[in-house]
Amino acid sequence: MPEGHSVHRIARQFARNFVGRPVGATSPQGRFAEGAAILDGRTMTRAEAVGKQMFLEFDEDVWLRVHLGLYGAWDFAGEILVDPTIASANGRMGQTNQRGTDLSDADRVFDDAGENSLASIGAPRRTRVHVRMSEQTRGLDEPDGLAASDAEWPPPVVGQVRVRLLTETTCADLRGPTACVVQRPDEIARVIAKLGPDPLVGDVGEGEERFLAAVRRRNVAIGQLLMDQSVVSGIGNVYRAEMLFRAGLDPHTPGKDIPEETVRGLWRDWVVLLRIGVETGQMMTMDGLEGDAWRRAMASRDDRHWVYHRAGLPCRVCGTEIVLEEMQARKLYWCPACQR
Template structure:
């Protein structure tokens, strides 16, 4: 599932391609036909992301809500758009570009009250200027749930996924199995600031790089990481490999249904 920085990049791309202009909206697959009919020819006023949710607001205050989920993908290109092939749930066509959406977890129209309800149930997004880290801290500091689980809970913090949670916990030297309520406020402030910085860099570059300058392949004289996810990381998907800092074998276990990665030396139990 794409992490939050990817959805913010998608929002920016929609704004560059379609904002301020009428958009042709189609559902070649047929599963969004009624919604496409209501949006067709409307002007896109704004595209924004909150966590992993993409919100496209049109000039009649209709909001198209998209959540990619595990299988959702976007493709973009210049006009003329090719003939639709495969299960294209949504096609947007502007003056010069088109966008095709396949396989999303959600593609639906929301009423104003439903948009508010969605925002209210999501935690703060470190990439949004209106984010309130205090809200996340209140939810974390009262829970016995492991911090690794809480960082993946979109009602606590919206946007981080498996990679960011593993990496910020490593960079902070925190055992991922610690209960949320055992964190100090200073530890939480470090985590939030690091999330905001790393995710903003992900928006800028389109990849997740979490290693500090002294631990890059060039600085350490090591081969670059080869992985479908790309980017240089400390522990994510490096199970049994030596920690880049201490050499201890990176550990992994399944927690709350997801693979967790950490270094038992750099992230010792409290």
């Protein structure tokens, strides 16, 4: 499932390519025909993300709420205007690493797991990219150039497209979301009110206090609380495992038993990691990597995480075998020696 950094990147791309422009809306699949008819011809006025949900505002107070869930995906085609503050870690979008250092063409690093959100050289250019920020998804449909169909405009529909959003120059197709619904402002407000704090939305200090209160009043395992979107927004399996390892916390520790400063440290770590994820397009959770080690980490997720996806392998710190268990039907990776 996409984690918070990916949804923020998609929202920012919508802000760059769609906000301020009239948008055509259709539902090639047919399941969103009524909603598409409401959106069709309206101007998009805002695009924002809170945790794993994205909210697109159109004129006359009409909103589209999208939750990608496990299988949702966006495909962009046409002129993809690249936000200069957001770089793709695979180097195709203007390479920037998590330390803010621009890389030349010769130093580009190509990620092998498709964790990046967009892949496009320059801005604007005609390209076709696949956007589905999950650990299992490949990046480009056509990594070495334009697909033959990109000569057509608008591009032909491929697969089960729930909704197509189209400007004069840019197309965005949505497939397989958990939620894709037109809502009123009051309905959107109620959805957001139920979500936990997001470091990129609102005041970071207020978010920290909300997170602290939500964790320390609960007799629930911290490994469950970090995945509860009403406690904190945007954290999924990868960030959960990595943040707990970085904090040296046993995932089973009840929230109410965790010292205040440790809880505050978790929030502050999430602030840092989320920003890195948005800037690079990857869930980079290891610090202090340089040279070849950094390049390996940017190219492969197996070299940029402490414990995630490392079941049965030795801990990078102490050598203890990394444990894999299920917590609320989701995979949890952790080191029983470092996290106690």
